[in-house]
């Protein structure tokens with residue numbers, strides 16, 4: 074395959090990108106300067122040496138910012154409330170909540186959601202890793218912050234089922250953030266005020 078076709082195929086693997094859009098990306102790149110392409114290629118290569126997955130919350134973080142190889146700047150920050158763990162679907166949801174500035178606890182990124190009637194939910198989200206994370210004795214409350222659409226609701230129910238025993242064992246409180254959001258709300262698009270209300274009214 075020639076580089077044009079290879080690149081087209083690579084872009085097609087991006088979320089929400091179809092063949093035509095991938096083609097537009099390739100031609101867009103060709104119209105840019107050589108310096109632009111070199112910078113893009115180098116930045117992508119650098120990701121491997123500068124970005125890592127946090128051992129605790131599983132989010133992507135830049136090693137430089139955190140000064141740790143295995144823990145992100147939030148999980149290694151001594152001023153955060155270690156009794157609170159907020160469970161979110163994606164890095165984007167995490168970013169949105171953190172930006173709103175109202176939450177001072179820790180996070181856990183599920184890495185996806187469980188589609189309704191899915192046969193292998195354990196493979197869709199980091200449920201095994203979440204259970205491991207809950208062994209932390211400092212944790213008191215788990216906040217499930219998922220979108221209030223059917224898939225978010227299904228994910229929440231699956232997690233509740235999976236954590237039933239562990240919750241009793243560890244005497245954990247599990248609350249839901251979604252109640253403060255309107256039905257069908259996508260967490261990713263919620264504004265800071267809505268998130269603040271949702272956090273204060275969690276149940």
Ligand SMILES: [Zn+2]
Nearest residue numbers: 127130145148
């Ligand atoms: Zn972390």
